[in-house]
Amino acid sequence: MNKVVVGIDIGGTNSEVGLVDKNGNVLDRASMSTRKHGDDFDAYLKDLSDIINQLATKNNVQINGVGIGAPNGNIHTGSIENAPNLDWEGNVPLCDKLRIHFPGVPIKLTNDANAAALGEKLFGKGKDIDDFVTITLGTGVGSGFIVKGELMYGHDGMAGEAGHTVVDPNGRKCACGRRGCLETYVSASGIVRTAAELLSIHHFKSKLAEIPFNELQSKHIAQIAEEGDEVAKEVFEVTGRTLGMKLADIVAISSPKAIFIAGGVVKAGELLLKPVRENLEANLLNIYKGKVTVETSGLPGIDSAILGAAALVV
Amino acid sequence: MNKVVVGIDIGGTNSEVGLVDKNGNVLDRASMSTRKHGDDFDAYLKDLSDIINQLATKNNVQINGVGIGAPNGNIHTGSIENAPNLDWEGNVPLCDKLRIHFPGVPIKLTNDANAAALGEKLFGKGKDIDDFVTITLGTGVGSGFIVKGELMYGHDGMAGEAGHTVVDPNGRKCACGRRGCLETYVSASGIVRTAAELLSIHHFKSKLAEIPFNELQSKHIAQIAEEGDEVAKEVFEVTGRTLGMKLADIVAISSPKAIFIAGGVVKAGELLLKPVRENLEANLLNIYKGKVTVETSGLPGIDSAILGAAALVV
Numbered sequence: 001m002n003k004v005v006v007g008i009d010i011g012g013t014n015s016e017v018g019l020v021d022k023n024g025n026v027l028d029r030a031s032m033s034t035r036k037h038g039d040d041f042d043a044y045l046k047d048l049s050d051i052i053n054q055l056a057t058k059n060n061v062q063i064n065g066v067g068i069g070a071p072n073g074n075i076h077t078g079s080i081e082n083a084p085n086l087d088w089e090g091n092v093p094l095c096d097k098l099r100i101h102f103p104g105v106p107i108k109l110t111n112d113a114n115a116a117a118l119g120e121k122l123f124g125k126g127k128d129i130d131d132f133v134t135i136t137l138g139t140g141v142g143s144g145f146i147v148k149g150e151l152m153y154g155h156d157g158m159a160g161e162a163g164h165t166v167v168d169p170n171g172r173k174c175a176c177g178r179r180g181c182l183e184t185y186v187s188a189s190g191i192v193r194t195a196a197e198l199l200s201i202h203h204f205k206s207k208l209a210e211i212p213f214n215e216l217q218s219k220h221i222a223q224i225a226e227e228g229d230e231v232a233k234e235v236f237e238v239t240g241r242t243l244g245m246k247l248a249d250i251v252a253i254s255s256p257k258a259i260f261i262a263g264g265v266v267k268a269g270e271l272l273l274k275p276v277r278e279n280l281e282a283n284l285l286n287i288y289k290g291k292v293t294v295e296t297s298g299l300p301g302i303d304s305a306i307l308g309a310a311a312l313v314v
Numbered sequence: 315m316n317k318v319v320v321g322i323d324i325g326g327t328n329s330e331v332g333l334v335d336k337n338g339n340v341l342d343r344a345s346m347s348t349r350k351h352g353d354d355f356d357a358y359l360k361d362l363s364d365i366i367n368q369l370a371t372k373n374n375v376q377i378n379g380v381g382i383g384a385p386n387g388n389i390h391t392g393s394i395e396n397a398p399n400l401d402w403e404g405n406v407p408l409c410d411k412l413r414i415h416f417p418g419v420p421i422k423l424t425n426d427a428n429a430a431a432l433g434e435k436l437f438g439k440g441k442d443i444d445d446f447v448t449i450t451l452g453t454g455v456g457s458g459f460i461v462k463g464e465l466m467y468g469h470d471g472m473a474g475e476a477g478h479t480v481v482d483p484n485g486r487k488c489a490c491g492r493r494g495c496l497e498t499y500v501s502a503s504g505i506v507r508t509a510a511e512l513l514s515i516h517h518f519k520s521k522l523a524e525i526p527f528n529e530l531q532s533k534h535i536a537q538i539a540e541e542g543d544e545v546a547k548e549v550f551e552v553t554g555r556t557l558g559m560k561l562a563d564i565v566a567i568s569s570p571k572a573i574f575i576a577g578g579v580v581k582a583g584e585l586l587l588k589p590v591r592e593n594l595e596a597n598l599l600n601i602y603k604g605k606v607t608v609e610t611s612g613l614p615g616i617d618s619a620i621l622g623a624a625a626l627v628v
Contacts, residue, residue: 072601081601131469145567147466154569155445156605164599165563176599249479253459253567255468285478285490287386287395291470 004061007310010070012085018306024123026303049101065106065313069115076157108312113142119308125298132258137265141183185242191218206231222268240275248283262297318375321624324384326399332620338437363415379420379627383429390471422626427456433622439612446572451579455497499556505532520545536582554589562597576611
């Protein structure tokens with residue numbers, strides 16, 4: 001019987017489950033609603049376990065480990081701690097409860113961006129790099145720091161929240177309750193907020209003005225920018241400037257050889273990456289100039305979160 | 315014959331040399347001018363070697379290692395790289411050249427703030443802490459990150475320049491050529507600049523106004539604040555606010571258990587530390603609140619740099 005690990009990505013809407021071999025191939029996958037059972041965590045966990053077992057039976061494999069990426073997932077406690085975008089309140093002892101369904105199987109949890117960095121190290125472009133940073137740009141903004149080949153967890157298992165470093169202390173309101181976090185500028189919704197801000201400045205001379213704010217998504221802005229719309233292009237220039245400047249600070253802390261950008265927003269490609277690189281380089285302290293690369297993640301978009309989670313137990 | 319290591323702190327003005335035993339006791343010390351030989355690095359190194367040998371002979375000890383802390387010291391290359399405050403230009407191969415004088419002896423170099431963090435780990439308050447940050451507040455502002463019990467060097471040996479993360483991109487001019495670096499606000503001279511700024515706002519109603527800007531030092535401001543001068547007290551409140559807010563960002567990156575503040579400026583004590591703690595806590599992301607302590611370094615002020623350098627080779 002082939003041995004595999006299970007990678008699970010718990011998102012605010014869906015939970016994705018995949019069987020992963022030691023080379024980083026996703027053999028099979030399944031999906032379930034994270035919200036279906038409301039705040040009944042045990043019912044959610046029962047469904048999740050059933051799905052894992054069904055996948056294992058169907059593929060005739062033995063499960064050697066379960067790795068999970070989730071918002072505010074703590075590697076030390078195995079709990080999801082006060083995740084603002086999930087229905088379960090307080091500290092949810094995910095690993096302890098899942099062990100009841102899979103006795104004897106190693107089970108590990110970390111936050112989704114840390115998992116993405118681990119996945120990059122094991123299966124992506126970070127294989128041969130000992131010091132790099134992964135930045136995830138999606139609904140939120142996360143980060144994972146690989147230091148000397150290992151993830152930097154911090155004393156409490158919660159390191160790597162670059163999305164909540166501050167761009168402007170008097171800036172945009174953040175879901176975390178504070179103001180001006182990087183996430184409010186460069187997440188998917190942060191980019192839409194920048195579009196609205198630029199529309200107010202440019203007095204609506206843009207195709208972006210034809211889409212209601214509630215319906216506008218970063219992918220629309222990228223499409224419209226590709227068509228040559230000046231305001232839409234400026235949205236990515238402003239976003240790239242903000243991210244590039246913040247990455248210069250991050251380089252001054254951990255001096256990575258590479259920065260990998262992951263998450264839905266990177267579908268915008270060079271529209272985003274070009275201004276990120278330019279503004280990073282322009283803002284770097286001299287000793288770091290010309291040394292750091294910025295690239296998209298090497299993990300396939302559809303499986304990146306599953307691979308990252310699986311990397312915890314491979 | 316007792317075995318010791320040599321700790322050397324190369325500063326812009328003086329180079330301090332000490333003999334250190336494995337318990338962190340400084341057995342003897344000497345000092346020489348860093349600038350005496352101008353840009354003649356070989357002449358400087360000859361004098362430095364003579365001083366080391368004289369100390370060893372006088373104390374009848376065998377030298378088992380030489381650790382050096384210097385601005386822009388690179389652990390990987392053993393060179394001082396383009397240090398703006400030293401007379402030697404370009405990359406100075408300090409370790410390679412010193413090995414000629416001490417063949418077979420392990421010789422290591424890192425930057426002064428990294429050395430301070432290592433010293434805290436081996437001989438100070440960081441002995442039992444695996445994840446902490448040291449911030450040095452002196453002529454410049456440096457930092458060293460201890461991650462999983464080891465110093466974070468980055469891919470190029472140059473990690474930990476928190477003094478050159480940006481507080482305000484349109485802010486004060488920095489010696490590094492950029493604007494608004496933390497160093498321009500919370501270094502010894504940054505504090506004097508804040509005094510001048512507050513004097514301009516408060517229209518000179520302060521004892522600080524009696525001292526020429528060129529002569530004013532952070533220790534004077536601390537003395538005048540202790541006497542109750544409102545502007546001088548505000549200087550430390552503003553400094554503490556700036557540092558506390560920036561430390562909140564640093565916690566979001568590496569999630570340390572403790573932050574140790576070292577360097578001449580900490581002689582101001584609670585005048586500085588109280589607002590640092592208050593503003594750190596107020597600006598922390600929820601998951602970090604109540605978890606991080608801010609304390610002065612546990613290394614004795616006079617020997618802290620020597621002990622930090624010695625920690626490289628103990």
